[in-house]
Amino acid sequence: MSLTFHWFLPTMGDSRNLVAGGHGVDLGRAAGDRPASLGYLTQITRAAEQLGFVGALTPTGAWCDDAWLTTAMLAGASERLKFLVAFRPALLSPTLAAQMATTYQRHSGNRLLLNVVTGGESKEQRLYGDFLDKDARYERTDEFLEVVTRLWRGETLSLDGRHLQVEDARLNRLPDPVPDVYFGGSSPAAGLVAAKYADTYLTWGEKPEQVAEKINWVKGLAAARNRTLRYGIRLHVISRDTSEDAWAEAARLLRGLDPETIQRVQQGLARSESEGQRRMAELHDRGRAGTALRDLEIAPNLWAGVGLVRGGAGTALVGSHTEVADRIVELHELGIDEFVLSGYPHLEEAYWFAEGVLPLLRRRGLWEHPDAASLDTTQVDVPFAGTAGRALAPAPH
Secondary structure, three states: OEEEEEEEOOOOOEEOOOEEEEEOOOOOOOOOOOOOOHHHHHHHHHHHHHHOOOEEEEEOOOOOHHHHHHHHHHHHHHOOOEEEEOOOHHHOOHHHHHHHHHHHHHHHHEEEEEOOOOOHHHHHHHOOOHHHHHHHHHHHHHHHHHHHHHHOOOOOOEEEEOOEEEEEOOOOOOOOOOOOOOEEOHHHHHHHHHHHHEEEEEEEOOOOHHHHHHHHHHHHHOOOOOOEEEEEEEEEEEEEOOOOHHHHHHHHHHOOOOOHHHHHHHHHOOOOHHHHHHHHHHHHHHHHOOOEEEEEEOOOOOEEEHHHHEEOOOOEEEHHHHHHHHHHHHHHHHHOOOEEEOOOOOOHHHHHHHHHHHHHHHHHOOOOOHHHOOOOOOOOOOOOHHHHHOOOOOOOO
């Protein structure tokens, strides 16, 4: 089975340094020194498509630009790349969401994937007028996805739920195919919703034994419903020609963080209601476990430094291309088939990973470029460069 790799669109801004922000971080703190202009995001989109990524995750929240609108504007800049659009069920009606997804599929050439984010931060949810507590938000997500999935099947339905009500809801046009639903979460309520509706369950990058435990947990919940899911992981990556170069880059990123920023971000994240965020914080003990470079290596080549200033996914694979490929193989052996990756800056890191790691996985029979059948692999000799230059030398007489 070929592994699937997705990249990330930094709609909050990008940088050569770590960008603070993400879930649970104070608003106004999520801006990089490289603006997330449409032109720059187009560069990343085209690079990701060329390099062999299947899709690109676009985040949701008050700390970034809207994912639906941004990706709709980027769809015309690519031909194959899918857009993994994160959205929150609380902020629009399920019938409208089902209609929007259908429209998106039609006009993008069926390139929509949906990442359903229930929302783990009450403070941020209230900005949007959502005053439910965490458990009630998951109940509402369940009702929301029931309506959406039944509409996509062509049903006409009415629902008088605890949180949502629709009457004689139906779609004039159905998506073909129906977009896959990605869903993450570490709480008991999240697991139940994932088992019921998700096509792919996503976890943030934890220690391998924790990832295995989480996969087995969701597998059991899904099996109880006679469902089989795919499993994916959300990670950052720093991959270089040598391990020393990769860790030197991680060290440079770490040097760019001042203690006050780390303290402020961690104080904000400590108030998070998200079980996943709590698990992320435990990996570096909210910044108190030591911020020396290797203190943050929580498993071979798994670095928790990103989570010092970023909410949400806070770990990175760091190492040589071979080491990173090895860790990906190990995660695959645990049951992970999809990888949602990112790195700072996102344009350059896409090339480091795709040109360094993906060829190694291809040789191991674990990856194939989505456009492999149509790629032009003709080697072009460059005069005076290596063996090509020697080939142009006149033959001896």
